[in-house]
Amino acid sequence: MEDVSLSSAAWEAIKVFLTSSLVVLGWMVVSDQQEARELAKSRYTRLYAIRDELRKIENSAVEYHTTNFDLAKARSLTKSIKTISDELAYLRECGGIAFSTSQDVFDLRRSITLNNCDSESSYVAQDLDSKMIVEIEAAVASIDRQILKAAQSVATTPRTLRESISATLKRRI
Amino acid sequence: MINIGKDYSRFPAGRYLDDGNSNGQKFRDEFLIPALVAGDKLRVLFDDALGYGSSFLEEAFGGLVRAGYNKKRLDLDLELVTSDESMKLEIRQYISDAQRELGSAK
Numbered sequence: 001m002e003d004v005s006l007s008s009a010a011w012e013a014i015k016v017f018l019t020s021s022l023v024v025l026g027w028m029v030v031s032d033q034q035e036a037r038e039l040a041k042s043r044y045t046r047l048y049a050i051r052d053e054l055r056k057i058e059n060s061a062v063e064y065h066t067t068n069f070d071l072a073k074a075r076s077l078t079k080s081i082k083t084i085s086d087e088l089a090y091l092r093e094c095g096g097i098a099f100s101t102s103q104d105v106f107d108l109r110r111s112i113t114l115n116n117c118d119s120e121s122s123y124v125a126q127d128l129d130s131k132m133i134v135e136i137e138a139a140v141a142s143i144d145r146q147i148l149k150a151a152q153s154v155a156t157t158p159r160t161l162r163e164s165i166s167a168t169l170k171r172r173i
Numbered sequence: 174m175i176n177i178g179k180d181y182s183r184f185p186a187g188r189y190l191d192d193g194n195s196n197g198q199k200f201r202d203e204f205l206i207p208a209l210v211a212g213d214k215l216r217v218l219f220d221d222a223l224g225y226g227s228s229f230l231e232e233a234f235g236g237l238v239r240a241g242y243n244k245k246r247l248d249l250d251l252e253l254v255t256s257d258e259s260m261k262l263e264i265r266q267y268i269s270d271a272q273r274e275l276g277s278a279k
Contacts (some may be wrong), residue, residue, distance in 0.1 A: 074226070075184060082224035085257050105259035106266070114227035118192040 178221025197232030
């Protein structure tokens with residue numbers, strides 16, 4: 001008789017333990033899924049903000065190269081390109097984007113600052129359909145396409161249950 | 174070692190001497206070449222400057238090839254230290270392009 005009740009008590013304890021563990025795990029998974037959703041939202045917003053910044057750079061660069069030499073504007077463009085480059089590199093580092101943007105940023109910087117940015121004497125106002133302007137627009141379009149793809153991927157790729165359980169166990173154990 | 178942002182200018186810009194005090198030609202002639210002549214590997218740090226124009230990069234580094242340094246030697250002796258991979262790519266491209274132009278000019 002005693003053996004049976006011990007066995008019953010042990011079994012009850014195991015059931016309670018298992019149930020509690022499932023509840024805790026479930027709570028952790030829900031919490032992880034929520035965090036992942038917030039992170040995806042934040043990355044999506046950031047990617048669209050970068051698209052806006054790119055458009056501003058493009059507009060500013062086209063205006064600069066088609067109107068007149070403006071040292072302050074040229075410097076501002078150079079700094080803006082560096083900022084975009086840093087942001088894209090950071091996003092890549094933290095997994096927000098999976099692709100390298102090095103070549104595209106190189107093309108962007110070169111298209112805008114290789115010529116016409118050094119001095120008033122060497123500046124030549126460009127036509128809107130000039131090679132320089134077309135290259136600027138192409139460089140911006142190339143980065144923009146990739147960022148748009150990344151934003152769509154972030155928005156439409158859900159975090160699976162397996163990923164949540166795996167991440168939860170890795171974090172807690 | 175040369176830290177461009179601290180040793181030369183926070184905003185290096187322009188290609189030639191006429192383009193201002195922080196131009197690429199001056200940086201090449203007064204900083205890069207003397208450091209390369211001194212021997213050993215040269216480390217160039219980029220991240221303390223506020224940004225770089227491509228004309229500055231091309232004149233400073235592509236110009237090294239035009240000044241007599243070949244690409245092979247620069248690949249060995251010139252270390253580019255920056256978190257911006259696009260800039261490393263760009264500089265190496267200017268060095269390659271300058272080498273190719275020199276080769277086709279002969």
